[in-house]
Amino acid sequence: MKAGIIGAGAWGTALAQTLAAGGQHVRLWALEPEVVEAVNNDRQNPLYLPRIPLSPSIEATGDIAAMADRDMLLIVSPAQHLRKVVAQAPAGPPLILCSKGIEAGTGLLMSEVAAEAQPGSPIAVLSGPTFAHEVAKGLPTAITLACADADLAAKIAARIARPAFRPYLSDDVVGAEIGGAVKNVLAIACGVAEGAGLGLNARASLISRGFAEMTRFGLARGARAETLAGLSGLGDLVLTCSSTDSRNFSLGKGLGEGRAARDLLANRRTVAEGAFTAPVLREAARAARVEMPVVEAVCALLEDAAPLAQVMDALLARPLRAE
Ligand SMILES: NC(=O)c1ccc[n+]([C@@H]2O[C@H](COP(=O)([O-])OP(=O)(O)OC[C@H]3O[C@@H](n4cnc5c(N)ncnc54)[C@H](O)[C@@H]3O)[C@@H](O)[C@H]2O)c1
Ligand SMILES: O=P(O)(O)OC[C@H](O)CO
Known part of the structure; x- marks a missing residue:
């Protein structure tokens, strides 16, 4: 070999x-x-x-x-x-x-x-x-x-x-890739929830609703639902959204604690891929007319476009809808 x-x-x-x-x-x-x-x-x-x-x-x-x-x-x-x-x-x-x-x-x-x-x-x-x-x-x-x-x-x-x-x-190559790319952005969101002390209910909701976003985007790009529900999608999402061992989750935790993205990302040797993927994913989702509100929220925090309270309010105030 x-x-x-x-x-x-x-x-x-x-x-x-x-x-x-x-x-x-x-x-x-x-x-x-x-x-x-x-x-x-x-x-x-x-x-x-x-x-x-x-x-x-x-x-x-x-x-x-x-x-x-x-x-x-x-x-x-x-x-x-x-x-x-x-x-x-x-x-x-x-x-x-x-x-x-x-x-x-x-x-x-x-x-x-x-x-x-x-x-x-x-x-x-x-x-x-x-x-x-x-x-x-x-x-x-x-x-x-x-x-x-x-x-x-x-x-x-x-x-x-x-x-x-x-x-x-x-x-399903596309499905495996989309799961791995999207989960990094969602892990930032879960880290934010941890850093801001939003509780475990919030984290579970972010994982579930984030998975809905991953699925919508994946299906629009030709992925299969069972791939997204497998190891490379849901499996990796659950892992990365659950532990500060994840660089993406840790980055989000820092954001949730009120630190600026530019400070958290400056001079780091290791890679937090979600920070790079988030804006590209937002563009791709908008172009495909796929709603990804959690991804949009992560982008707003990474870009320091709005304070966390405002980003949270916007997420929670979205129109009520079927799951
Ligand atoms: N760490 C994990 O647990 C893990 C698990 C699965 C997948 N991944 C993925 O593997 C990929 C690599 O992550 P990692 O954790 O091994 O990296 P890392 O954060 O441990 O290390 C950074 C890497 O970036 C390389 N690098 C820096 N500047 C570079 C340049 N200009 N050109 C080429 N390489 C450069 C470094 O040499 C190093 O290999 C990422 O896409 C990550 O999502 C990581
Ligand atoms: O440390 P992270 O957030 O890059 O996650 C590492 C792996 O992708 C987990 O499967």
């Missing part, structure tokens, strides 16, 4: 650790030379996945061309860097996209961006409720692997499955 992982943040490193279980060689491309050095010399990634001893079967590299001999490539960069990273990756092997977001400027999903950046490469999407530090510790995890080509999906699944890492197959 010759897996290559492109992107050595928390998730790329955790995936490398998972695939390296059992002594399989995994090559991991990192942007930062200090990450390459720490992984190769100290068996650690203190920048992005601290306190997890890494397998000796992981070989880090700063040279993306070193991925040329790999027979599958997991792309794990932040969504807004995926186009550039995929364009630099060697062409040929299947690309397994692990980033969650929508590209700013184009409104494209990651599979659409990858298809433009590297035409002809087979594409799959790996997405679900997966906090990196838990996966890296070998805690039980299930995840959606979506690919239009069922044979390829089965081959990839067989190669990435581990006793505690269980992929479920789907042919």
Whole structure:
């Protein structure tokens, strides 16, 4: 098995650790030379996945061309860097996209961006409720692997499955991507509820009504309802909306505590994808005439367009309607 992982943040490193279980060689491309050095010399990634001893079967590299001999490539960069990273990756092997977001400027999903950046490469999407530090510790995890080509999906699944890492197959690539992108924005909303002390009823309502928004938007973009109700949609939504382990939830918590988005986002090393996805999603939803009031509210808070009390009042004052 010759897996290559492109992107050595928390998730790329955790995936490398998972695939390296059992002594399989995994090559991991990192942007930062200090990450390459720490992984190769100290068996650690203190920048992005601290306190997890890494397998000796992981070989880090700063040279993306070193991925040329790999027979599958997991792309794990932040969504807004995926186009550039995929364009630099060697062409040929299947690309397994692990980033969650929508590209700013184009409104494209990651599979659409990858298809433009590297035409002809087979594409799959790996997405679900997966906090990196838990996966890296070998805690039980299930995840959606979506690919239009069922044979390829089965081959990839067989190669990435581990006793505690269980992929479920789907042919609904768009559905898997929309779930992962939208849940990050909704997690910000749930973090706001936590930070502002709005209570657990509010959080449950945001999850349910947010899921209704995800479903409306997903169906408008051709996703299937059962995909949105699966691991990559509802499953990830519940995870990310429930814990400060989520960077998106934590960002929202800061907003709910009254801190400004620009301060919370300034100089951060780790990515809170929802902050980038929110305005793109709002645009896409408006263009498709899909109502997404929770997403609109998150955008207003991120843009500091209105105080939280006003945003809450506007949400609660919407016309009463059927569920
Ligand atoms: N962390 C998780 O638990 C988790 C789980 C599933 C999916 N994801 C998704 O994986 C993707 C990567 O997230 P992460 O948590 O691994 O990242 P991270 O926040 O841990 O690290 C940031 C990453 O961004 C990279 N980066 C910074 N500037 C860059 C540039 N100019 N070009 C290319 N790369 C650059 C860094 O090298 C690093 O790999 C995101 O889309 C995220 O939603 C994360
Ligand atoms: O920390 P977050 O909010 O980016 O969430 C990480 C993963 O996407 C959870 O599945």
